[in-house]
Amino acid sequence: MVTLSIIKADTGGFVGHSAVHPEMVTEARDAVSTAVGDGLLLDGKVASCGDDLSLIMTHERGADAEEVHSFAWDVFGRTTGIAKRLGLYGAGQDLLSDAFSGNLRGMGPGYAELEFTERPSEPVVCFLADKTEPGAWNLPLYKIFADPFNTAGLVIDAKMHAGFRFEVYDLFEEKRIWFDCPSELYEMLMFIGAPARYVIHSVESKTLDEQAVATSTQRLSLIAGKYVGKDDPVMIVRCQSGLPALGEVLEPFAFAYTAGGCMRGSHHAPMMPVSTGDAHPARFDGPPRVVALGFQVHESKLIGPRDLFDDPSFDRARAQCNEVMDYLRRHGPFEPHRLPLEDLEYTTMATLEKRLADRWQPMVEAAVPVPR
Ligand code: 13P
Ligand code: 13P
Ligand code: MG
Ligand code: MG
Ligand code: MG
Incomplete structure (x- = not known):
């Protein structure tokens, strides 16, 4: 069985929300090739769409694997560092939690994983x-x-x-x-x-x-x-x-x-x-x-x-x-x-509803004077 995982996050936009900065892509590619060399992954590619960076990875660890999710979390931390250094927009935008625990569920990054x-x-x-x-x-x-x-x-x-x-x-x-x-x-x-x-x-x-x-x-x-x-x-x-x-x-x-x-x-x-x-x-x-x-x-x-x-x-x-x-x-x-x-x-x-709450009046048929 092989698992194909795409794990993605927006860790900062270049410019505004329009794209990922090339330095972030390079950082992610280097991390992925190291992870392949270390045997964590069997293969991996990095791609982007707009301001979202995707790690496309094969491995034998199944869906929701802690090592793979924590690797992606770490990569997104590093690309956030680049985004901060370059003042990119929304640095670390999708990283909603301060610390990794177990897997990425509820932490912000998105993922689709298929084992076959x-x-x-x-x-x-x-x-x-x-x-x-x-x-x-x-x-x-x-x-x-x-x-x-x-x-x-x-x-x-x-x-x-x-x-x-x-x-x-x-x-x-x-x-x-x-x-x-x-x-x-x-x-x-x-x-x-x-x-x-x-x-x-x-x-x-x-x-x-x-x-x-x-x-x-x-x-x-x-x-x-x-x-x-x-x-x-x-x-x-x-x-x-x-x-x-x-x-x-x-x-x-x-x-x-x-x-x-x-x-x-x-x-x-x-x-x-x-x-x-x-x-x-x-x-x-x-x-x-x-x-x-x-x-x-x-x-x-x-x-x-x-x-x-x-x-x-x-x-x-x-x-x-x-x-x-x-x-x-x-x-x-x-x-x-x-x-x-x-x-x-x-x-x-x-x-708005809260602010305007006391200005709403019941709709009535009879004419009421407009408050001034
Ligand atoms: P992203 O989720 O791609 O950052 O877009 C946010 C947004 O508000 C675009 O206008
Ligand atoms: P080929 O003959 O080019 O392999 O195409 C087969 C097919 O099913 C295309 O949908
Ligand atoms: Mg987004
Ligand atoms: Mg964005
Ligand atoms: Mg986006």
Whole structure:
């Protein structure tokens, strides 16, 4: 068994929230190659999307392994040091705790981890997003594993006819449920169509009895109790041989669907699939970006990455994103561009309600004089 772990954090933005500074990437790469040399990891790569730094690692220690999580925590501490030295924005932004204890649960960094027995050929895609929330994977995962108009294999490949099981988290009540699809598709959509609260955590093939997907499902604001930046989720998807083909996994991103995030984590904006070179959201701190790094995992090594959205066939999705962004921006502070109050990341409304409490009057039919 090999474990593929993506552990990520925003430890400071260059400039504002738009990118990771190259010195931080170099620091992380050096740490990862040392960890491979020391035998902690079997292989490792460093990548970024916007201001979030991802460590993509293979090892034999399983999910939630203390040594691997503590290694990532240590790397993020070092990149925070660089961010402080250079005065980068939000140095150590996602490190919500002072000290590491056991694993990263509830500490701020996000992670997606998938343990599997390597197949003779093991194509995987590591998706990294910035300026959005973990529920942003719901729509593409639904399309990849449940929509035959997206995934031809659901019709053509007999190994996919039995369907897939989706594990869905309720992030507000901290509970989870499994949905058996296609038979429970409609019930599942009732939940995952509300991605601020219900988030797909994993997907497995019923025929192969194999886990195909792992997503990061942490909600920073639920951990910190206040706005501390958007979650900027990551996801691992295994492909081919009874699982969706690589192209079926990428296909949902040819549509500029919207997700919560963008400026101040408080707006709906379209997800833009981009090459790593374009993964630097600047306009209105958006639109949210997603990169797809393809690897062949071979003998636990990460052969790659291939920068999968570096492909002109996603040009129209990018153009559609710009159209949708122009359209939504013109709503300014109005919904549906601004998130509904219950999903808004800032607590300004609570403060306002308190301050204005004694100025609210009952609505009455009879004219009352306006207080002056
Ligand atoms: P190739 O013949 O190029 O391997 O393609 C097979 C396939 O299934 C594409 O989805
Ligand atoms: P990040 O979570 O990417 O730091 O974004 C925070 C933000 O408020 C952008 O406007
Ligand atoms: Mg940031
Ligand atoms: Mg970010
Ligand atoms: Mg963030």
